[in-house]
Amino acid sequence: MKRTLGTCYYPEHWPEEIWEADARRMAQAGLTWVRIGEFAWSRIEPEPGNLNWDWIDRAIEVLAAAGLKIVLGTPTATPPRWMLHRHPDMLAVDAHGNPRKFGSRRHYCFSHEGYAQECDRIVRLMAERYSKSLHIGAWQTDNEYSCHDTTLSFSEAASEAFRTWLKERYGSIDALNRAWGNVFWSMDYDSFEDIDLPNLTVTEPNPAHVLAFRRFSSDQVVRFNRRQAEILRAHSDAPISHNFMGRTTDFDHFKVGDDLEIATWDSYPMGFLEDRVEAAADHKRAYARQGDPDFQAFHHDLYRAVGKGRWWVMEQQPGPVNWAPYNPAPLPGMVRLWTWEAFAHGAEAVCYFRWRQAPFAQEQMHAGLLRPDSAAAPGLDEAMQVAREIADAPDASTASAQVGLVFDYDADFAWTTQPHGEGSSYFQLVFDTYRALRKLGLSIDILPPTARDFSGYKLIAAPGLMHIPEALKRAFCETDATVVLGPRAGARGPEMEIPVPLPPDLPGLDVTVSRVESIRPDMPMALSGEGNVIGYREELETSADAMFQLKDGSPVAVANGNLVYMAGWGDQTALNRLFSSLCNTLEIKTMLLPEGVRVRDTATERFWFNYRAEPVETPVGVIPAADLVRQAL
């Protein structure tokens, strides 16, 4: 499949007179896709039951006439104001008990059946009207589930749905009390009706209660999406997508992905650097106009997995955004670099958000490819350059990776429920691991926790898997790949309880975690040799070979057969030692990349990216600042 570009367009924001010129200009710029519709409910249905599709019909015609293909979004992320007259209790409620009111977007509770039925209705109407259109190249459900912290809702609707979910999961209240250990602190329930959501408790609620609520909340998102996907699929053969948001971990993207043909994500490298990357100020300064060198790549690899191979960037930052603490302009070249990096990781398409900067409302300071006065913004030139470059580049493809990295949303729920030490985060642990592997020049596949067949991989990293189902434990033990587990591997049973025998309890790995501790971040524990354990450490009972130890001789990384256990949170130096050594043994070729330089392979090419603000000397020559080199494989 040829790589393609696109953009996000809001015909309803502009006078109809300029649609045609816009469409022509998009096509001339080399764009293929235009996403429309996803926030337009108030214009599609200005009053309940009064549908106004005409303008969408015309917009599609105008765009298609210019040769563009449409991604049509369901408008359910922005219910119109009148929806609240019909469903006054549809709003989500925050953890303090306040309703999350109308006046922006995503003002609905995933558990509200009345609103869900309204969504069924509008999606069905949309599907009926447009499923036969040849211009519709893909669908998008809703927009950025969970954005603005909207997965968890403490509404009455959520309470009721949670109780139903609990009944299904546990069957009897006694079973629930046993599973959660409610004998502790006399928390026993007599009836499912007595169970509240775990907010506003005097001190922390039962972690089993919290984990159940997080799993329930994730399931509500999956179900909400599935209703839309099923309706669309019943009417249309066009692929269905959803645009996920960066570092959003409170619902299971793999499960949502199971109901999609294409996973897409919204890539805002500079906003994310300020907002969602945990890093020291000097790192943020060094990459303030480029974004973190690994953050996009991680998500590219993640959504390739979520989309079972098919994935796009649906919203690509084209200039300064409006929503981060600070919103600088990117270095010249970065829009091109970001776009190519997505293709290097196997993206089929990259769409820029948005075509023209809107002069009004919340995102008035969000750059587009065009300025509000329709002049070209700097990003447009770079997009056009990529369009020219992909014209004679190979088709979309991806490397056959030797290294897999397991990412498990349920583990994130468990870590969030019980970080043990302040600031400890599963995402960060996995991302640290990813960064260490990437700095060795490796191309990585991200794998879901449902993976059982690891053939083809030489090395699997699966840090922080708090609960490991038996079948996955077996798969880890039986694969030919080397599997790196820990810290906290199998630290909890299915209900957030500490299992006995103590963790990790892996056949073939003689390791018992006898005690765990969290440590002040300003107290790194030095290894013999270079590197440190930071923040979290485990004491082991083990006869396995120590790969490295603390200065006092306590084992930190131990190996037993194909299994390696990491008894703490290693810093980058420690992780580099670990993976260099393993790759060396496994004959996986690594490189020591210069600061800010990263590589990624497709089936036919190796891409070299320089994220730094100055030229860097590399094995393929000097790469200018914010630039890339394509090397044929």
Place this chain on the structure above:
Amino acid sequence: MKRTLGTCYYPEHWPEEIWEADARRMAQAGLTWVRIGEFAWSRIEPEPGNLNWDWIDRAIEVLAAAGLKIVLGTPTATPPRWMLHRHPDMLAVDAHGNPRKFGSRRHYCFSHEGYAQECDRIVRLMAERYSKSLHIGAWQTDNEYSCHDTTLSFSEAASEAFRTWLKERYGSIDALNRAWGNVFWSMDYDSFEDIDLPNLTVTEPNPAHVLAFRRFSSDQVVRFNRRQAEILRAHSDAPISHNFMGRTTDFDHFKVGDDLEIATWDSYPMGFLEDRVEAAADHKRAYARQGDPDFQAFHHDLYRAVGKGRWWVMEQQPGPVNWAPYNPAPLPGMVRLWTWEAFAHGAEAVCYFRWRQAPFAQEQMHAGLLRPDSAAAPGLDEAMQVAREIADAPDASTASAQVGLVFDYDADFAWTTQPHGEGSSYFQLVFDTYRALRKLGLSIDILPPTARDFSGYKLIAAPGLMHIPEALKRAFCETDATVVLGPRAGARGPEMEIPVPLPPDLPGLDVTVSRVESIRPDMPMALSGEGNVIGYREELETSADAMFQLKDGSPVAVANGNLVYMAGWGDQTALNRLFSSLCNTLEIKTMLLPEGVRVRDTATERFWFNYRAEPVETPVGVIPAADLVRQAL
């Protein structure tokens, strides 16, 4: 008019037996004014309709008999407890939806009509009773509007009043939807009744919605004050004043000032330094016992403008206060210095808050001129020294300034609504500009955004004017003065939208802001030569002459005819370069003042103030710590 001193007195706090001695002692100290009444409603009207003016009558007689003149305050800042039985819904509501309860002060919503009528009633009764008294030298309405963040209220009363205000402003709901760009995210309203206040939304509300709410809230304060002013004016010829609070920008003081004869403000230099001045710790340490060297001066100049020339300090800090994070004692000499500084900026009167420290309630740790045991506190001596000094000093007067600085509350509302970068503030931008001008030894006039005639000024600074009405744009272009604009000049239309053509769109200034960015505060952008742009920067398309540039050649300050555009937030070094150079060209005489030294001219004298804690060598000789020199002009 002779300069005068005064104090704030609460006869109701003290046994009637000591009033006479207090009055005599005030007069002997050289005081002229005594402000009373402004928190006394529960003693004036102990139960609804049961008026008890007698004690005020007697207090006025006793004070007047000692030769003092009265400023009589309306008591509306402190409604008695019984008021809540009559108007249970009169309380303001905070942004989280909690009522702001009885038990301190300012517990009312400006939009509550029932309470407003109670205020009409008590003000009318007070005006009727005292308007013929020769002892009443001035009135004061209420006390410190907006103090304790009381301008914005999210009450039901505010909701309803806001809808009425919107109807008046926009006429039709379609006009409002268009003006706000509510097509974005399907935020269209069908009816004014559907519009809520912009709190508790899922993510940020529409900035146009927020700005409208801020303008409305400001108008509510103006109207509230106007009702009192009109009642007082109908009965009395005495001038009407209100005591504004330092760095309070959420209502338009100029508009309130239009209904007053005299603007007054409450000057707490040390409390403000800890609490409201944005500065590094070393600056706060250096001036911890003196206050910031520019903060008081700025407000003096501001309220001279608000009072259209007539202004007082109504509450002057006389010793340690109780309400700042830390409350040190002032250096000996500072009470005198602060008082003289007010006179240097043209004050008619300075009143100390308060006469005697109250041993009870919230302000028990707030110093007075007397200690709770009636012994003289250190401030009294300094006040008496000033009283002696003004006896043979010239009348109140002010310099004929060559430099004007525009301050626009509406711009502050817009910046607050959309700071773009974290911590960015319009007040701070204007204050940085003021400080840079002051450090050049200049006397400055602050000008309202309604100013159109700039004759007499050589230089006008108008930083950060987010919206510039056409008439003001014209005035800037047509004046003979040099006008310095930007950053963000004309960056928004009247409804918070980005205008097309792009800003600043000033006739005669070939500048287009093509892109803006906010930057981490730890990433200063160095100029060629000295100085930096910090936090906020604009990219320009321009043929105008660059006064200075970034090291990469991008223009930062450009000049075109009489207009200068500043495309970013300059640090003090950059601003010093800018204004030194302009003053040089304009033949405005500047001085390079030593750290902590400031000057200010009246019609006849130049005052030199040393804010430092050690003696400083100056062109008029060594000025001791916390002292001043008067130099005849």
Place this chain on the structure above:
Amino acid sequence: MKRTLGTCYYPEHWPEEIWEADARRMAQAGLTWVRIGEFAWSRIEPEPGNLNWDWIDRAIEVLAAAGLKIVLGTPTATPPRWMLHRHPDMLAVDAHGNPRKFGSRRHYCFSHEGYAQECDRIVRLMAERYSKSLHIGAWQTDNEYSCHDTTLSFSEAASEAFRTWLKERYGSIDALNRAWGNVFWSMDYDSFEDIDLPNLTVTEPNPAHVLAFRRFSSDQVVRFNRRQAEILRAHSDAPISHNFMGRTTDFDHFKVGDDLEIATWDSYPMGFLEDRVEAAADHKRAYARQGDPDFQAFHHDLYRAVGKGRWWVMEQQPGPVNWAPYNPAPLPGMVRLWTWEAFAHGAEAVCYFRWRQAPFAQEQMHAGLLRPDSAAAPGLDEAMQVAREIADAPDASTASAQVGLVFDYDADFAWTTQPHGEGSSYFQLVFDTYRALRKLGLSIDILPPTARDFSGYKLIAAPGLMHIPEALKRAFCETDATVVLGPRAGARGPEMEIPVPLPPDLPGLDVTVSRVESIRPDMPMALSGEGNVIGYREELETSADAMFQLKDGSPVAVANGNLVYMAGWGDQTALNRLFSSLCNTLEIKTMLLPEGVRVRDTATERFWFNYRAEPVETPVGVIPAADLVRQAL
């Protein structure tokens, strides 16, 4: 009385089959006591009125059969879920007005009479059933009053009870208005019914109002406990205890102690270091695996006073806890050291919390003496070593201290109400004083503010006593001991008012505090000679001898007869100077102890403790890391 050890056990958490083995293992480990019952209400009374004591009967029999003695706790800290059906309004309410919901523990308002009667009922039933049991060695009321900030409740029940309390205290509303100074800001009340709790006010409420509410809230805890104590005492001769929590100062522990025979406290040295000790990061790093060297000792001495000589550690940390920001493992030796330190301060018993780590619910990460898999955790060995050591050690006893330190909860309420400077805390002031005295090698008695007879003491330190009743002033003046007072001594009258004559107004001490100031913590005020005043200072009018002064000559410590006044908050150097000099004069022998080393005497021995992570040279030889030396006296 022989020193003993014990543990906290939850038979309801474990299969009944393993109780016997557990009991045998406890006895073999040398434990004497086992505390049970305190969170078991839902298993004692699974539904209202359906009592199930059988399992407790059996647990007691099994434990007693192994030779263990029982501490039986009333289960009132954890009302079962069904209680809320009977008393929906029993929950406490936080300062924002949100109910503090079911789902953890301590979910009750101390003022709710309905719940209090349920507690009467269950305590009476428990007392009736077990008072004749010879196995019950002691009772415990509830668990950790105030933990999780549960003393203050803003519920309707608390409002009503507060009004009743106010009526009792003030008699008439006029008296209350006068006492509080409600004339200020028109805060006068017409009726007790109009008085709300002091939350959600526009700005700070009247400090007299806040102090009254804090005193009321403390009294509610005292009354709640007294009801239980009276019921238990009516049925049983066994001593009654309550387990207080470290650094919990919002109710009067001495008053609760008056209703107990034994005071106990819950000692978590490492959790407290991270969570409740105010210290710089390097101190926290140095003691991260040991706990603060003075924090436990302070509480040991405090609860010896609260228990009028009889006191225990009811919960001793045995390994990592779960609830601090970071939860490291203790150094080997610390569990033994902590235990011996309690005995050195006179503890009768030390009980480890808990026997076996629970694999479920909130405390699943809290270490026990056993791991979840029943293997011995590292703490068990150390406990067993202490058990062997106490077998041939002297009986419990305590030193006859020459130094007394007054601790007054009411002073803490007043400082909390009005800290004057940010971060200022009475607890910290007293703790700083305690630390300075301890670093001189002194054994200290903590004294309640009701102490009047100071015979036997040579030195009394009583810092920060905001209000000093006349009788205590007299006792200070008449004792032979030297009494160190200030800062803020007698700074307030009984109703939070500033007294006239000004403080401290002590007969025989010619000191008047003429002015006070709070200072930025980064502005230490240097003394002549070593040391500083930090954060808070007073200006004095005095003819007394200055012991030391600021560099500008202002007196800081002055002496007059047996009274010493400290006019500011001294750092450790200043306090060392003060107390060294006084001890020298008073012929109290002091030592200069190495960093991290502390001593404490019993009647027969001097204990030397090394809190450091490395060996330290001391007068009794090198003490290894985390170890102790017992020296016969």
